[in-house]
């Protein structure tokens with residue numbers, strides 16, 4: 001069984017074909033990078049896998065189950081999590097409150113309304129241990145919108161990790177970060193559990209090559225190349241795209 | 249910290265219990281109305297302040313409950329145990345129905361749909377003269393007779409009757425907004441998309457909040473028709489819905505206590521300037537502008553700023 005299997009996926013926005021006949025299979029525990037120039041369709045692919053968009057054609061299987069028609073929250077409950085390219089945290093909530101929401105999202109008590117959340121101590125314990133584990137414990141009472149950009153990217157990752165996902169989609173987690181911040185986020189990703197299957201969209205080739213086992217190159221909505229790091233590195237077509245159009 | 253908050257609540261309650269001793273019967277009536285509208289404003293706060301849903305038709309659930317209780321008490325039987333639950337059931341039922349339509353929309357579209365749905369009820373109350381009395385409303389709705397030593401027709405006992413509902417409502421709502429469900433509403437207000445991918449069935453949360461808000465608006469509507477002895481289409485229309493929104497914003501959305509305070513201020517002002525009723529909409533507009541300019545987080549926000557404490 002594959003952790004994630006994408007079959008003959010196509011998606012168009014009006015007349016624009018953003019994805020065209022994309023096939024992709026990711027094994028459990030594997031780490032795959034998806035690279036490609038701006039507008040290649042990488043984020044669109046994540047939006048379809050998480051259920052934010054319904055694809056024009058094709059099928060998505062998550063952990064063996066056909067999820068093509070499931071809404072986003074049902075996919076999350078099956079063990080799918082993601083981060084966003086553009087930071088969309090809960091800007092007015094504290095870091096702890098945000099992480100509590102992420103922890104609560106997959107907990108059976110998420111819909112109870114007859115007791116205050118404080119009555120469920122295990123939620124807070126889990127949130128605090130996540131923050132401690134990922135080095136943000138001292139920021140837990142800070143308002144998320146006031147954190148540095150680098151810290152916000154860290155919170156973004158912690159929210160995605162809170163539900164111990166089986167499949168994790170990371171959309172440019174290091175975009176806009178300084179080299180030092182990039183290194184610390186990359187370090188964080190490296191420390192993620194090896195049981196978690198990871199799909200990583202990354203513009204920075206060095207970061208991508210260092211973190212993953214395998215690479216898929218998207219170009220104009222199609223899979224242009226796929227394979228081991230060495231294979232991709234020596235692929236002349238990929239080199240042409242990256243020399244010709246990459247703006248990173 | 250916890251005990252300090254408990255002491256503050258107990259003190260506020262003690263004041264509310266003691267007040268009838270020093271107020272004239274006229275003032276006591278005003279205070280009773282403040283509590284009733286306070287429940288109404290808090291019910292809307294669940295939507296606006298917590299779930300981030302700006303309803304401009306919240307009078308619908310207040311009004312429909314008031315009409316239900318009024319009609320039953322006048323035409324069927326003045327039986328509290330029948331009429332009161334029926335008012336709540338109808339308010340809840342109507343919000344459960346309207347929610348199906350309103351929650352298909354977001355932002356200003358949500359505002360417009362709730363407005364339109366509310367105006368439908370207003371139109372029915374206005375047009376169906378044989379049932380609702382049309383423009384004249386339903387006069388002489390009696391107060392309930394309960395097996396209490398004090399008749400509710402007297403101002404004092406009726407005040408305590410309303411106070412009991414006020415306390416129950418504020419306690420219930422404050423548990424709800426602190427519960428996992430209530431915290432999720434806040435998350436949805438801040439970022440719906442994020443909540444979806446965290447595993448939340450966003451629509452279901454919004455729908456339950458919408459229906460609960462209708463239920464508590466129904467509590468207020470029930471109490472109001474007993475208090476006022478009269479209900480007219482103006483308690484279903486947009487001006488009343490807008491006044492409710494203003495109570496929430498003036499007091500401080502997302503604080504529960506704030507909207508109750510906002511309701512008290514609006515009721516007080518309405519009373520002071522009742523001689524110029526045709527200017528009421530203008531007055532509401534001016535208050536709205538002043539609040540957005542000088543106290544965007546409402547009265548509670550102003551107090552917190554003074555005390556230098558952070559929002560919850």
Ligand SMILES: Nc1ncnc2c1ncn2[C@@H]1O[C@H](COP(=O)(O)OP(=O)(O)OP(=O)(O)O)[C@@H](O)[C@H]1O
Nearest residue numbers: 013016018036037038039040041042043044045085
């Ligand atoms: N919601 C949308 N509506 C219409 N067009 C869209 C939408 N989202 C993306 N597109 C278009 O689809 C194409 C693919 O966009 P997508 O965001 O998936 O690219 P990307 O590979 O993530 O690029 P980047 O590296 O810049 O993030 C682009 O041409 C984009 O303009």
Ligand SMILES: [Mg+2]
Nearest residue numbers: 042043044085
């Ligand atoms: Mg993108």
